[in-house]
Amino acid sequence: GIQVEQSPPDLILQEGANSTLRCNFSDSVNNLQWFHQNPWGQLINLFYIPSGTKQNGRLSATTVATERYSLLYISSSQTTDSGVYFCAVDYTGTASKLTFGTGTRLQVTL
Amino acid sequence: DVKVTQSSRYLVKRTGEKVFLECVQDMDHENMFWYRQDPGLGLRLIYFSYDVKMKEKGDIPEGYSVSREKKERFSLILESASTNQTSMYLCAVYSPSGANVLTFGAGSRLTVL
Numbered sequence: 001g002i003q004v005e006q007s008p009p010d011l012i013l014q015e016g017a018n019s020t021l022r023c024n025f026s027d028s029v030n031n032l033q034w035f036h037q038n039p040w041g042q043l044i045n046l047f048y049i050p051s052g053t054k055q056n057g058r059l060s061a062t063t064v065a066t067e068r069y070s071l072l073y074i075s076s077s078q079t080t081d082s083g084v085y086f087c088a089v090d091y092t093g094t095a096s097k098l099t100f101g102t103g104t105r106l107q108v109t110l
Numbered sequence: 111d112v113k114v115t116q117s118s119r120y121l122v123k124r125t126g127e128k129v130f131l132e133c134v135q136d137m138d139h140e141n142m143f144w145y146r147q148d149p150g151l152g153l154r155l156i157y158f159s160y161d162v163k164m165k166e167k168g169d170i171p172e173g174y175s176v177s178r179e180k181k182e183r184f185s186l187i188l189e190s191a192s193t194n195q196t197s198m199y200l201c202a203v204y205s206p207s208g209a210n211v212l213t214f215g216a217g218s219r220l221t222v223l
Binding site for chain 1: 204
């Protein structure tokens with residue numbers, strides 16, 4: 001199956017700092033999503049981004065499908081950004097084979 | 111956007127008990143999923159269903175079964191709970207049009223003693 005690697009595994013930032021999270025995947029995909037899991041365990045979809053660039057407020061993401069990686073940018077980080085960020089990829093188009101990375105744990109401190 | 115509701119947030123069960131975890135969506139989407147999440151292992155797919163009474167095994171189906179009698183409801187069943195099934199269980203629904211995203215419920219944290 002597809003392998004998904006995320007880096008870094010852990011990240012500590014001061015409030016206001018910027019960060020870049022990376023997701024590498026081993027094969028062609030037609031579905032790539034970024035999720036944020038808050039400290040209470042709720043997983044929230046941030047982006048559906050199998051290719052190209054998207055922005056939503058302080059967050060943006062870029063996927064370079066031909067080079068099999070995706071980047072999630074967090075600017076002006078806030079304590080509410082803390083949690084675990086997951087990248088997930090799928091080649092079926094139906095999410096039936098969605099494979100998750102092991103995540104990047106982000107802690108934003110005051 | 112679809113809303114996904116899991117019936118129990120926290121459960122404590124004894125070894126050998128039968129456990130039902132329920133998941134309900136407020137739309138009419140076909141694809142529903144059950145994952146379990148464990149530290150260091152990430153999210154792993156247990157089962158998914160692509161329509162009423164239709165199901166497929168995921169990566170770790172052993173010890174679990176599922177039921178989908180109505181389109182909006184997808185149940186995960188542990189026939190005889192064991193301590194190694196202590197975990198966070200997450201239900202998800204796939205929205206195929208527009209956003210093409212997976213939406214998760216809040217999760218059910220199960221402890222088997």
